[in-house]
Amino acid sequence: MMNIERIHHVAYRCKDARQTVEWYGKYLNMGFILAIAEDQVPSTRQADPYMHVFLDAGQGNVLAFFEIPNSPPMGRDANTPAWVQHLAFKVDSEATLKEVMQRLQADGIEVVGVTDHTIFKSIYFFDPNGHRIELAADCGTPEQMQRLDEVKWAMLEEWSRTRRAPKHAAWMHEQEFAAPTH
Structure with missing residues (x-):
């Protein structure tokens, strides 16, 4: 029986490898681990030059990007x-969320939140x-979990039959939808 140990890396495309490495370092404190560049894709043998950069997302998690300049935008x-479609990273506290949000906003980056789930x-x-x-930032109690x-x-079964949102866990967002704060 195979057991997955962890995600080795998750790879996305980027517009500019240097800009991406610098941005993730500046805003998310991710270290630059590794760069690989080739003129040919090893798995497909296709001629397609690329820069593949790897970033430290903490605790053995790696986020990677490909810059592929010969492909359409x-x-x-x-x-x-x-x-x-999004990448979600765990941080230690709501205070950290607010600190990062202020830093992003100070540099003109639009931020949605803090959203209470x-x-x-x-x-x-x-x-x-x-x-x-x-x-x-996790804040759930053992009882909520x-x-x-x-x-x-039960939720998955109901969804599979109806394709309508089951209400088993509606308590998670009832307050937010009743009185939006942002």
């Missing part, structure tokens, strides 16, 4: 809303490549 899947709080913003980033664990399969 980056785009998004027009059928997927911008809020859906009951079991964690988040801020959202875009990197220079158009990738949505979420920083999340147990409640969610107890209903996960």
